[in-house]
Structure formats: structure tokens, C-alpha cells
Amino acid sequence: MRDVAVIGVGMQKWGELWKKSLRDIFTESALLAIDEAGVDRIDSMYVGCMSSGLFVGQEHLGSLLADYLGVAPIPALRVESACASGGAAFRQAYFDVASGANDIVLAGGVEKMTDVDGGGATFALSTAADAEYEVYSGVTFPGLYAMVAVAHMHAYGTTREQLAEVSVKNHKNGALNPLAQYPFEVTVDQVLSSVMIADPLTILDCSPITDGAAAAILCPLDMVDDLTDNEPVKILSSAHATDSIALHSRKDLTWLSAVAKAGQIAYKSAGLTPSDIDFVEVHDCFTIAEICAIEALGFFEKGKGGTGAASGETAMGGRIPVNPSGGLKSKGHPVGATGIAQIVETVKQLRGDGGERQVEGARVGMAQNMGGTGGSCVTHILGKA
Amino acid sequence: MAGIIGYGAYVPRNRIKVEEIAKVWGADAPSYKRGLMLQEKSVPSPDQDVITMSVEATKHALARAQIDPARIGAVYVGSESHPYAVKPSGTVLAEAIGATPEVHCADFEFACKAGSEAMFVCMGLADAGSIEYGLAVGADTSQGAPSDALEYSAAAGAASFIIGRDPGVAKVIDTYAFMTDTPDFWRRSYMHYPRHAGRFTGEPAYFKHITSCANGIMEKVNMKPKDFAYVVFHQPNGKFPQRVGKMLGFTKEQIEPGWLSPTLGNTYSGSSPMGLTATLDVAKPGDMILMVSYGSGAGSDGFVFEVTGKIDEVRNVAPRTRELLDKKKYIEYGTYAKYRRKIRMGE
Amino acid sequence: MSTSAKYWRGIPQRYRLEAERCASCGMEFFPPRLVCSGCGARKFMPITLGDHGKLLTYTVIRVGPSEFCEQTPYAMGIVELEGGVRMTAQIADVDFDDLEVGMPVRIEFRKIREEGQAGILCYGYKFVPAD
Structure with missing residues (x-):
């Protein structure tokens, strides 16, 4: 296996992009990544997208997007693992390069979510859960994570305020991210008093509905000097794990075992431990998800994620800054693009391009991208080359 | 003769008071309460219909009957509010209790008499030896047009009976039926609410058919009102069953146990069958029970039952009808209008 | 779009809670599956929850x-x-x-x-x- 580097990333501002179609959104970000890398060709590409079929009525994305990016007839494939689709696409691109099959590979992610109404979006997202034994009964994603939250609060005494602190912190970080959908700060009181979506989660506990894309260009580490003047970032490890997609099938409703498993594999194959990670982008689709993720990734003891989130240790300048980009909460969550956007942020931080939200001295960063209620998790560790 | 092997009822939790309905329409609640002898009525939740209530009532009946559902040879659901216009309620019920596939299913409709006719047919089949057990259900989520007098009474509930060849808990001594063409109440195809003929629904309809049927069956079995421990009539409101009972020479005490309508409302096809389940809940071995249903259009089915010693063994195996009636939550008219889909929604 | 077939297929579970127990390790599954996620065995006994x-x-x-x-x-x-x-x-x-x-x-x-x-x-x- 060859060592693999990321030599270019691209992302445009996320939000409700009424004027732009899925293909426009993707192509713009892909071109940014290609131009930033300075490459003159792409050998293959992988696009993470959860549900273009339900959101915009379009499948067969690989070919469509390769055509519109002007790179057909290269092999192009859409990759799906619910909200972990972006991370999964990046992992496929990594293997494509590492294996020697291709040299310059684009990993992208895209979701166009505002072409359906709220009920339609809620339904499309719910298909990441068990359609016949969860969704059939009327469950939603906020509902599933709300049930995780209630179980966590019951088991560990996690409080409503601790959940809110996750949102407050991520919005504070996101306020410094010009590409974020909602770059403004919120207070604990605002989170608690915002409209209830699924008790105890309010709308400010939930990541938003977002249109957006992101892209990264990968190549063999030993070809970096021939291809680009950009500072490369090395992929130290790539890990993927699965769990039952039905939340009720888990022994412990508060524990994301796929996240823990993928984290363990990622640490091991990079030869690192949680204390070696300078910052992490975690999949905070809901505030409780960040609390569970920082436990499963070993940054906090099991059950201590709530107190950890409120302790300031996950804030910028804290022991382990979590979601310097603003996370899914503030930056937005175009589901298929999220995993790639985490990579974009990680690469920027490791290059020292974090701007106002730069994690000082960042040398190793982690990106944890999860599907459903943790039925899949793709985790990457990247480091300065 | 056949007998009732097991019985059960089901009542949704929601209730609305007469005052709450009257308030919306500017009607005089005290006169409704006095005139119709109605206090409140049951209201189904949006996830409850004839099929769901039939299944739950039948679970109670099966608990009392203690039989293998696969031995049920006929499943008949009587209702005027079957959830589908075309597609049987009975097959869902049969599937849910595990009676399929060797079973005969039919949905009956005869205004408020559909439940008793399901019982009637099951008894005939059991007597004829065609089936070992039959399941007869009367259930309705009846609708009364907003502001109409029926809105104060149209309620929801179900009663279920496992009928067999043995006497079971109540032996069927005899049956009798009395029918004429009397257009007192009807609902045309595709219409949401029924129509009725006002005071014509009384004397020439309800009272004539029930008294004729009751007198007919009492003559047939050579019994008089005093020979019965209890009597159950169809209960379109609180007043009619009391009045018809008096006309026939029954006492309040004979009517009382099965007289559910003041706090239940009119459960249409479930009405007299639920009166019977409530009566069986308190009956003693040897008690004779007369039941006379009434369905507009019009007709009455009459039954004479003799309660057996088995009643004491099964009575408490499932919830009693009045226990179900006592579990309630009052809702306001707005919630009622939402639950009963009286609000026009956006597409 | 009718989902009749999909709905009908699930009737034993949705109406009657039909499930299964692994013949090898005893783990219970709802809905039934073909491979026991506990021990990998493929033989099951039908049960009703x-x-x-x-x-x-x-x-x-x-x-x-x-x-x-x-x-x-x-x-x-x-x-x-x-x-x-x-x-x-x-x-x-x-x-x-x-x-x-x-x-x-x-x-x-x-x-x-x-x-x-x-x-x-x-x-x-x-x-x-x-x-």
C-alpha cells in the first residue's frame, strides 16, 4: 500500500442554495479542489451522497457528475453509507490511490436537501434508520437521537444544559467559519428555549437542513512534489466499522460501538492514542451525538461526555478542541458532503490555514463521520506530511 | 343450542362531555343531558378504528375462551364504519388473532344491528355443526354530523364473542328476529355523515321493532319480563333503552348493568353487544338474560341466554367492560375535531 | 405507488409478533433473520413474543x-x-x-x-x- 496525501480541498459556502442544483453545487466545490491542487487531470472519483434519489429524484450520480465536471469517461462512483457517505467516499478514494490503481483521485460529497419540504426531508433522512422496524412506526432522526439522549441522561445524569453546551461551543467555532451555514453564536438559554423537535432535543440541538458539497484531491505521497506546490497532508489511517442500524438492537443505547471500533482501528493503524490527537471533527448531527462520540473515541470516559462537553475541554484552546469548523451544527449538514467537509477542515487546520479558528500547533487531526444512529462510522486520522 | 364461550369488550380512552359539544354549537347542554340521558361519549384516537378495536376486544374474548384461535371457523365483524369501503375488516382481525387461513370471513352492515347479526349467524353455524367456534364482533367508530343531535351520542367501542357448540359461559336458549323496511336512519355511498328522520326514528322505528322482537322471543320461549335477571337493549342514547324497558315491563334493576350509554354514548354495532358483555360481567350462574338489538332500516335481533357456572371462572380473566369505561381522559372539542377528522387539512 | 407486498410480507411480525429463537445459543430475534448475530448459527425455533x-x-x-x-x-x-x-x-x-x-x-x-x-x-x- 502506498502512502497517500491530500493535496487540495474545495468547499463553498453552505446554506439554502435555492438557485443551485445538485450538479452545480458539486461541480463548484470539485473545481475549487482541483484548482487548489493544481492538477491537470483526475484518474477516478468517488462521490458521497446519501439520498439524491429522495431529495432530488436523481440516481446514477457518478456518471452525471463526472460529465458535468468534464472528466468523463473516468470511472466515477457514488458511495452511500447514510450520513457517513462522504467519509466512505474519501476512504474509497484513499484505497484507490493506496492500492496503486489510480494516482489522482477526487473524493467528493454532495447533498441537495432543500428541493423537498420539511416532511420530505425528515422522511428521506429517516431512511438511514431501519425502514421496516423503526421508520414504519414513525420514528425520525431527531427522535432516535432524543432516545439516545434520554437513555444517556438516565444512565449518567447528563443534563439538558450539558447538551446545550455542545451547540453553544460549535456555534462559537462556526461563527469564525465564513463557509458555515449558520455562523452565529447562541447561548444555553437560546438552545433550551428554542422550539422542541423531539423531547428533549430542541431545534438548536439539531444540525440543519443544508445544501452543500465539498471535495478533496488525493495522490500518492511520493508523487506530491511532481504534482503540486501545495503543502500536502498525509492520511495516517482510515477506519470503518458497522453496527445494527436499528437503535433498539444495541445492547447499550448510549454507546456508539461502531464509532468506538473505527476509532480503535484508526488509532492502532496510525500508531497513535487519543492523547496524540490535536483536534477532532466529530459527527455532531445532534448535540447528544457529539457527547457520545467523544466518549467512544476515547477523549472522555464512558458516561463523562456530558460533563466533558460542559467543561471547556472541547473548546478551542481546550485539551481536545472538538469541531473547530463549527461542526454539523453550525456549519450545516448536507449529509453526503459532511464527511468530506470534515476532511477539508482537518486539512486546513493541519496546513495552518484555519484562520481565526486555527488550532495552535495542530499536527494530527481526526475526522469522525457517522451514518444513522451510529450504524456506520468512518474515521480518518490525518497529519502534517 | 350454541353458547358464548368467551366475551370481551374494548373502549377507547378518550371522552368528550356533552357540555363541551354543546358549548361549540350554542346548544343547551342541560336539556340534552336530561332529554337524552347522556353525560359523555367515547372518542377513538386517530390510530383506532373498527379493526383495531375488534382485535383488542377479541384478545379479551380469547383470554376468557381459552381456545386455540386456529379452531375458529368463522370471523364476522359487524359495523357501519368499516375502515375500508371495499376490503374486509374480518381478514385483518382473523390474521391478527391467528385464525387464518381455514376460516370464513364476512363483514356485516345493518346500522346498529350489525354486531348482533354477526352473533346470530355464528350461533346458527355452530348449531348446524358447520363450525366449531365462530367469532362475532360488533364495533363502530360512528360519526354524527357536527351540531346534529347524533354528535352527542355517536361513540366508539367494540364487543367480541367466541361462539361455540357448548353452553360455555352463557347458553343460547333461543333467537328471534323482526325486520321491516323503515327508512329512519341511513348513510348513502360516499357520504361522510349519516342522515336520520328526526322523531320518526322513535316510535315507528326503535320502539316498534324492539318491543315486537322482545315480545316475539318471550312468547317463543314462553317467558315473561320477571323471568329474566337482566335485559339489554340497543342504546342510541340513555333514555330510549329505559323507556322501551318500561314499555315492556322490565325494571330499572334489570336494565342497569348493561346500561352503558349515559357515559359511553352509542357505539352503534357495539352498543347492545357491549351491554351484554357488561351484563355478563356481573351475572350469576342460572341468570336468564334477554338481549334485543336494533338496527335502523330496520330490524331487531333477539336472544335469550342462560348464564352457566363457567362465568365465575372467566369473568376476571380479562378487563370488565365497566373497568374499560372507567379509564378515561377528557378531551376538548378541538382535539375531538382533529381526532375525528372534522378539520379540513392541507394537501 | 402501492406498498401492498411489502406490508403484507410483514404481517406475521406486525400483527402477531412472530419472532424466533436461535436453536444454538437461545438468543431471540424480532424480526426473524437467517443468521444468528450472537453465535452465527442458522437454525431457529419460531416463537411468539x-x-x-x-x-x-x-x-x-x-x-x-x-x-x-x-x-x-x-x-x-x-x-x-x-x-x-x-x-x-x-x-x-x-x-x-x-x-x-x-x-x-x-x-x-x-x-x-x-x-x-x-x-x-x-x-x-x-x-x-x-x-
Whole structure:
């Protein structure tokens, strides 16, 4: 296996992009990544997208997007693992390069979510859960994570305020991210008093509905000097794990075992431990998800994620800054693009391009991208080359 | 003769008071309460219909009957509010209790008499030896047009009976039926609410058919009102069953146990069958029970039952009808209008 | 689009709670599957689940998917049935303030959803507070 580097990333501002179609959104970000890398060709590409079929009525994305990016007839494939689709696409691109099959590979992610109404979006997202034994009964994603939250609060005494602190912190970080959908700060009181979506989660506990894309260009580490003047970032490890997609099938409703498993594999194959990670982008689709993720990734003891989130240790300048980009909460969550956007942020931080939200001295960063209620998790560790 | 092997009822939790309905329409609640002898009525939740209530009532009946559902040879659901216009309620019920596939299913409709006719047919089949057990259900989520007098009474509930060849808990001594063409109440195809003929629904309809049927069956079995421990009539409101009972020479005490309508409302096809389940809940071995249903259009089915010693063994195996009636939550008219889909929604 | 076949296929589970027990390790599965996720065995015995259990966690859905918009708000929960099988369903006939972890519930047969004005009616299990 060859060592693999990321030599270019691209992302445009996320939000409700009424004027732009899925293909426009993707192509713009892909071109940014290609131009930033300075490459003159792409050998293959992988696009993470959860549900273009339900959101915009379009499948067969690989070919469509390769055509519109002007790179057909290269092999192009859409990759799906619910909200972990972006991370999964990046992992496929990594293997494509590492294996020697291709040299310059684009990993992208895209979701166009505002072409359906709220009920339609809620339904499309719910298909990441068990359609016949969860969704059939009327469950939603906020509902599933709300049930995780209630179980966590019951088991560990996690409080409503601790959940809110996750949102407050991520919005504070996101306020410094010009590409974020909602770059403004919120207070604990605002989170608690915002409209209830699924008790105890309010709308400010939930990541938003977002249109957006992101892209990264990968190549063999030993070809970096021939291809680009950009500072490369090395992929130290790539890990993927699965769990039952039905939340009720888990022994412990508060524990994301796929996240823990993928984290363990990622640490091991990079030869690192949680204390070696300078910052992490975690999949905070809901505030409780960040609390569970920082436990499963070993940054906090099991059950201590709530107190950890409120302790300031996950804030910028804290022991382990979590979601310097603003996370899914503030930056937005175009589901298929999220995993790639985490990579974009990680690469920027490791290059020292974090701007106002730069994690000082960042040398190793982690990106944890999860599907459903943790039925899949793709985790990457990247480091300065 | 056949007998009732097991019985059960089901009542949704929601209730609305007469005052709450009257308030919306500017009607005089005290006169409704006095005139119709109605206090409140049951209201189904949006996830409850004839099929769901039939299944739950039948679970109670099966608990009392203690039989293998696969031995049920006929499943008949009587209702005027079957959830589908075309597609049987009975097959869902049969599937849910595990009676399929060797079973005969039919949905009956005869205004408020559909439940008793399901019982009637099951008894005939059991007597004829065609089936070992039959399941007869009367259930309705009846609708009364907003502001109409029926809105104060149209309620929801179900009663279920496992009928067999043995006497079971109540032996069927005899049956009798009395029918004429009397257009007192009807609902045309595709219409949401029924129509009725006002005071014509009384004397020439309800009272004539029930008294004729009751007198007919009492003559047939050579019994008089005093020979019965209890009597159950169809209960379109609180007043009619009391009045018809008096006309026939029954006492309040004979009517009382099965007289559910003041706090239940009119459960249409479930009405007299639920009166019977409530009566069986308190009956003693040897008690004779007369039941006379009434369905507009019009007709009455009459039954004479003799309660057996088995009643004491099964009575408490499932919830009693009045226990179900006592579990309630009052809702306001707005919630009622939402639950009963009286609000026009956006597409 | 009719989902008749998909609905019909699930009737044994949705109506009658038909499940299975691994012949090798005894683990119970709802719905039935072909391979035991506990021990890898492929032989099972059919079982029917009981209808009582306790609430492990819950929520109240205020914003529902398109087909459930008219039903909101509604409570949902994960219940562990006697025997250990867990399932997700709505909790009907409950006052939201009464919801709590550990609350005893039982199963009732209810209408789950309707496929529009003209489509099939879909039934199944919901939890209700046990008395």
C-alpha cells in the first residue's frame, strides 16, 4: 500500500442554495479542489451522497457528475453509507490511490436537501434508520437521537444544559467559519428555549437542513512534489466499522460501538492514542451525538461526555478542541458532503490555514463521520506530511 | 343450542362531555343531558378504528375462551364504519388473532344491528355443526354530523364473542328476529355523515321493532319480563333503552348493568353487544338474560341466554367492560375535531 | 405507488409478533433473520413474543415525517419485552409527563399509518401504559 496525501480541498459556502442544483453545487466545490491542487487531470472519483434519489429524484450520480465536471469517461462512483457517505467516499478514494490503481483521485460529497419540504426531508433522512422496524412506526432522526439522549441522561445524569453546551461551543467555532451555514453564536438559554423537535432535543440541538458539497484531491505521497506546490497532508489511517442500524438492537443505547471500533482501528493503524490527537471533527448531527462520540473515541470516559462537553475541554484552546469548523451544527449538514467537509477542515487546520479558528500547533487531526444512529462510522486520522 | 364461550369488550380512552359539544354549537347542554340521558361519549384516537378495536376486544374474548384461535371457523365483524369501503375488516382481525387461513370471513352492515347479526349467524353455524367456534364482533367508530343531535351520542367501542357448540359461559336458549323496511336512519355511498328522520326514528322505528322482537322471543320461549335477571337493549342514547324497558315491563334493576350509554354514548354495532358483555360481567350462574338489538332500516335481533357456572371462572380473566369505561381522559372539542377528522387539512 | 407486498410480507411480525429463537445459543430475534448475530448459527425455533415489557427510553416526536405529520405530537419509545427482545414503537394513550424510563407497557394493535387518502391502511403494534 502506498502512502497517500491530500493535496487540495474545495468547499463553498453552505446554506439554502435555492438557485443551485445538485450538479452545480458539486461541480463548484470539485473545481475549487482541483484548482487548489493544481492538477491537470483526475484518474477516478468517488462521490458521497446519501439520498439524491429522495431529495432530488436523481440516481446514477457518478456518471452525471463526472460529465458535468468534464472528466468523463473516468470511472466515477457514488458511495452511500447514510450520513457517513462522504467519509466512505474519501476512504474509497484513499484505497484507490493506496492500492496503486489510480494516482489522482477526487473524493467528493454532495447533498441537495432543500428541493423537498420539511416532511420530505425528515422522511428521506429517516431512511438511514431501519425502514421496516423503526421508520414504519414513525420514528425520525431527531427522535432516535432524543432516545439516545434520554437513555444517556438516565444512565449518567447528563443534563439538558450539558447538551446545550455542545451547540453553544460549535456555534462559537462556526461563527469564525465564513463557509458555515449558520455562523452565529447562541447561548444555553437560546438552545433550551428554542422550539422542541423531539423531547428533549430542541431545534438548536439539531444540525440543519443544508445544501452543500465539498471535495478533496488525493495522490500518492511520493508523487506530491511532481504534482503540486501545495503543502500536502498525509492520511495516517482510515477506519470503518458497522453496527445494527436499528437503535433498539444495541445492547447499550448510549454507546456508539461502531464509532468506538473505527476509532480503535484508526488509532492502532496510525500508531497513535487519543492523547496524540490535536483536534477532532466529530459527527455532531445532534448535540447528544457529539457527547457520545467523544466518549467512544476515547477523549472522555464512558458516561463523562456530558460533563466533558460542559467543561471547556472541547473548546478551542481546550485539551481536545472538538469541531473547530463549527461542526454539523453550525456549519450545516448536507449529509453526503459532511464527511468530506470534515476532511477539508482537518486539512486546513493541519496546513495552518484555519484562520481565526486555527488550532495552535495542530499536527494530527481526526475526522469522525457517522451514518444513522451510529450504524456506520468512518474515521480518518490525518497529519502534517 | 350454541353458547358464548368467551366475551370481551374494548373502549377507547378518550371522552368528550356533552357540555363541551354543546358549548361549540350554542346548544343547551342541560336539556340534552336530561332529554337524552347522556353525560359523555367515547372518542377513538386517530390510530383506532373498527379493526383495531375488534382485535383488542377479541384478545379479551380469547383470554376468557381459552381456545386455540386456529379452531375458529368463522370471523364476522359487524359495523357501519368499516375502515375500508371495499376490503374486509374480518381478514385483518382473523390474521391478527391467528385464525387464518381455514376460516370464513364476512363483514356485516345493518346500522346498529350489525354486531348482533354477526352473533346470530355464528350461533346458527355452530348449531348446524358447520363450525366449531365462530367469532362475532360488533364495533363502530360512528360519526354524527357536527351540531346534529347524533354528535352527542355517536361513540366508539367494540364487543367480541367466541361462539361455540357448548353452553360455555352463557347458553343460547333461543333467537328471534323482526325486520321491516323503515327508512329512519341511513348513510348513502360516499357520504361522510349519516342522515336520520328526526322523531320518526322513535316510535315507528326503535320502539316498534324492539318491543315486537322482545315480545316475539318471550312468547317463543314462553317467558315473561320477571323471568329474566337482566335485559339489554340497543342504546342510541340513555333514555330510549329505559323507556322501551318500561314499555315492556322490565325494571330499572334489570336494565342497569348493561346500561352503558349515559357515559359511553352509542357505539352503534357495539352498543347492545357491549351491554351484554357488561351484563355478563356481573351475572350469576342460572341468570336468564334477554338481549334485543336494533338496527335502523330496520330490524331487531333477539336472544335469550342462560348464564352457566363457567362465568365465575372467566369473568376476571380479562378487563370488565365497566373497568374499560372507567379509564378515561377528557378531551376538548378541538382535539375531538382533529381526532375525528372534522378539520379540513392541507394537501 | 402501492406498498401492498411489502406490508403484507410483514404481517406475521406486525400483527402477531412472530419472532424466533436461535436453536444454538437461545438468543431471540424480532424480526426473524437467517443468521444468528450472537453465535452465527442458522437454525431457529419460531416463537411468539409476549405483549408486556418496560420502557428503556422514549421521546415525543413534535416534527414528524410526511406520513405522520397529522399525528404529531406522539410519543415513541424503545421497549424491552419480557424475554429480552427490544423494539421501537409509538406509545399511545400516554400523558407525556408520565413517560419515564422503566415504565411498564403492553402492546396494543393500532393503525400505524395510512397511505394517503386512497391507499392501504397499515396496522401494527404500539405500546400503551400497562395498568
